[in-house]
Amino acid sequence: MREEVYSGSVERIEVMGTDDEDDFPWIEEDEYKELYKQMMIARKFDEKAFSLQRRGEISTYAPHKGQEAAQIGAMFALEEDDWVVPSFRETAAFIARGAPLDKIFQRWMGDANGQKNLSELNTLPVAIPVGTQNLHTAGLGMAMEKKDDENAVIGFTGDGSTSEGDFHEALNFAGVYSGHSIFFVQNNQYAISMPREKQTKSETIAQKAIAYGITGIQVDGNDLLAVIKAMEEALEKARNGEPVLIEAVTYRLEDHTTSDDSTRYRDEEEVEEWKEKDPLRKFKEYLKEHDIWDDELEEFEEKAKEKVDEAAQKAIDADEPEFDELFDYVYDEMPELLKQEKEQLKKEVDQ
Amino acid sequence: MTEKMNIVEAVNQAIHDEMEADENVIAYGEDVGEDGGVFRATKGLQDEFGEDRVFSSPLAESGIAGTAIGMSLYGFRPVIEMQFSGFSYLSFYQIKEHASRMRIRSRGDYTVPLTMRAPYGGGISALEHHQESPETFFSHSQGLHVVIPSTPQDTYSLLRKSIQMDDPVVFLEPKKIYRAFKEDVDTEKEVDLEEARIVQEGQDVTLVAWGAMVPVAEDAADEIDADVEIIDLRTIYPADFDTIYESVEKTGRAMVLHEAPKSVGFGAEIAARIQENEILKMEAPVERVTAPDVPYPLYTLEDFYMPNKDRAVKGLERVLNF
Numbered sequence: 106m107r108e109e110v111y112s113g114s115v116e117r118i119e120v121m122g123t124d125d126e127d128d129f130p131w132i133e134e135d136e137y138k139e140l141y142k143q144m145m146i147a148r149k150f151d152e153k154a155f156s157l158q159r160r161g162e163i164s165t166y167a168p169h170k171g172q173e174a175a176q177i178g179a180m181f182a183l184e185e186d187d188w189v190v191p192s193f194r195e196t197a198a199f200i201a202r203g204a205p206l207d208k209i210f211q212r213w214m215g216d217a218n219g220q221k222n223l224s225e226l227n228t229l230p231v232a233i234p235v236g237t238q239n240l241h242t243a244g245l246g247m248a249m250e251k252k253d254d255e256n257a258v259i260g261f262t263g264d265g266s267t268s269e270g271d272f273h274e275a276l277n278f279a280g281v282y283s284g285h286s287i288f289f290v291q292n293n294q295y296a297i298s299m300p301r302e303k304q305t306k307s308e309t310i311a312q313k314a315i316a317y318g319i320t321g322i323q324v325d326g327n328d329l330l331a332v333i334k335a336m337e338e339a340l341e342k343a344r345n346g347e348p349v350l351i352e353a354v355t356y357r358l359e360d361h362t363t364s365d366d367s368t369r370y371r372d373e374e375e376v377e378e379w380k381e382k383d384p385l386r387k388f389k390e391y392l393k394e395h396d397i398w399d400d401e402l403e404e405f406e407e408k409a410k411e412k413v414d415e416a417a418q419k420a421i422d423a424d425e426p427e428f429d430e431l432f433d434y435v436y437d438e439m440p441e442l443l444k445q446e447k448e449q450l451k452k453e454v455d456q
Numbered sequence: 457m458t459e460k461m462n463i464v465e466a467v468n469q470a471i472h473d474e475m476e477a478d479e480n481v482i483a484y485g486e487d488v489g490e491d492g493g494v495f496r497a498t499k500g501l502q503d504e505f506g507e508d509r510v511f512s513s514p515l516a517e518s519g520i521a522g523t524a525i526g527m528s529l530y531g532f533r534p535v536i537e538m539q540f541s542g543f544s545y546l547s548f549y550q551i552k553e554h555a556s557r558m559r560i561r562s563r564g565d566y567t568v569p570l571t572m573r574a575p576y577g578g579g580i581s582a583l584e585h586h587q588e589s590p591e592t593f594f595s596h597s598q599g600l601h602v603v604i605p606s607t608p609q610d611t612y613s614l615l616r617k618s619i620q621m622d623d624p625v626v627f628l629e630p631k632k633i634y635r636a637f638k639e640d641v642d643t644e645k646e647v648d649l650e651e652a653r654i655v656q657e658g659q660d661v662t663l664v665a666w667g668a669m670v671p672v673a674e675d676a677a678d679e680i681d682a683d684v685e686i687i688d689l690r691t692i693y694p695a696d697f698d699t700i701y702e703s704v705e706k707t708g709r710a711m712v713l714h715e716a717p718k719s720v721g722f723g724a725e726i727a728a729r730i731q732e733n734e735i736l737k738m739e740a741p742v743e744r745v746t747a748p749d750v751p752y753p754l755y756t757l758e759d760f761y762m763p764n765k766d767r768a769v770k771g772l773e774r775v776l777n778f
Contacts (some may be wrong), residue, residue: 224562224566276729
């Protein structure tokens with residue numbers, strides 16, 4: 106005898122250009138404008154960081170161009186007491202979370218002081234290794250459940266990370282312990298040069314949730330409003346101890362980092378196709394269609410550029426970290442052994 | 457208050473007392489809850505503190521360590537168990553690259569007060585991967601404390617202190633001597649993690665050991681016709697080298713005894729530091745008695761692998777007769 110013991114399904118959410126537009130307006134008019142401004146600042150930040158890298162002010166930069174809707178949409182519905190676990194490409198998310206722009210630049214300029222005081226934003230420092238931070242998302246979510254809190258944590262991760270063991274352990278722990286965790290996968294189609302279809306045999310990344318008994322949602326990651334909708338649904342669940350995996354289908358319009366050359370592994374035609382779906386342009390058109398677009402938004406591009414330029418200059422002008430900072434934060438209390446090494450190195454480097 | 461305990465009972469009592477003192481202390485790991493862990497180190501804790509605070513987790517070492525980091529960041533003090541230290545390598549990345557660096561990366565803004573316990577070391581005829589001594593790996597991971605007790609009193613006091621620390625601690629328990637002997641444990645006694653213990657004083661040679669090698673060192677010292685000063689390092693990193701220097705300034709001779717393989721074992725670090733700081737006081741090169749650079753063997757060969765009293769005595773003779 107054979108019988109079906111399980112079958113699952115995954116829904117995809119789109120809003121712009123679909124019947125869902127009937128929902129309009131479903132957030133405040135000011136919020137639409139604010140979202141556009143955040144996206145524009147994020148875009149200008151990316152351009153500035155790129156030019157700073159070329160000028161040698163930044164060593165390596167991971168651009169987020171094309172992923173603004175995914176990141177900013179993901180952050181929109183969060184409350185202050187919700188937590189954020191970013192990976193390394195989440196600069197737009199940091200902007201939406203309210204991290205000072207100059208601090209974000211400072212970190213890209215190689216000074217960890219740019220990551221200071223993030224606890225005020227319930228946001229972790231970026232995680233550079235791929236996928237390991239998903240377990241921190243799971244642990245934070247478990248802790249919220251244990252403390253009977255009604256908040257949630259969103260952890261960002263990429264399509265490449267879904268091949269890592271820690272991604273799967275995280276989904277498993279979150280499911281078992283009713284974690285308040287949202288695993289937000291930005292499926293930007295490439296893990297450096299590895300295309301999504303060679304990364305996994307799964308038709309969608311969202312369906313990986315099914316194996317762990319949690320909800321999986323796929324969303325058009327270039328559709329800001331769809332991402333917001335998915336997150337609102339996910340937050341409602343996560344706050345009640347039902348973890349969610351969201352796959353935001355998007356595209357990295359630039360290279361993996363400034364050290365990468367994406368022309369070696371993807372063709373121009375494909376990039377052009379995705380440029381047509383540029384989330385910033387898409388949202389601008391949407392605002393125009395719905396008569397929200399105005400002169401202030403028209404002029405905001407210039408303002409955003411000025412804001413970003415000022416922040417970059419502030420970061421460039423910031424004091425370099427001191428010698429002592431190499432040692433100061435390793436332990437709560439500096440061990441004798443480290444004090445001795447510090448003194449010795451101090452002499453060697455003439456500080 | 458004093459009570460007679462062996463090492464594994466001291467582990468249990470220390471976790472118990474910290475859980476009682478601080479409601480944010482939680483304990484989890486594979487089989488930790490109902491079973492009380494495979495060595496019963498957490499026996500009875502779930503009954504007393506409930507499933508919310510003491511629980512068995514899915515079988516996933518990286519998952520246990522990584523979620524503990526998240527829990528720490530939210531205010532808990534997780535005491536996690538790796539069932540055997542040989543499986544702790546799966547958690548190594550989380551401990552080394554995240555737990556140990558969170559403080560410096562956030563400029564002291566975030567801390568990770570987790571304690572990772574693991575039974576470690578050989579000599580109990582266990583299966584493959586159940587008898588490793590990984591202290592060097594963790595000692596080479598800046599930002600961690602790596603602690604190895606050798607007595608019930610130290611186990612109790614050092615583990616309580618470890619759980620109270622705001623920084624991550626890797627607490628390796630010498631399972632060969634988990635139940636080897638009992639002693640009076642003073643539950644009021646506090647210790648500093650950065651302090652080696654002088655097991656016995658002596659004038660002729662300094663013998664540094666830790667974990668299950670401390671009783672071996674004591675047996676060897678009893679047998680040899682020399683006045684041996686034994687130092688139990690207790691904290692492998694950051695180690696108390698000053699106590700070692702003071703001792704070798706007196707004795708002029710030193711030997712290190714450890715279970716881990718010789719190359720790049722922590723004995724190498726001790727020998728190098730003695731050489732850097734005390735070369736003019738030394739009468740002989742530092743001797744090392746260790747396991748060889750081979751994987752821990754299946755148990756029919758383990759008596760050749762593990763340093764024992766006879767090898768320790770021969771080592772002491774070499775350094776004394778140089």
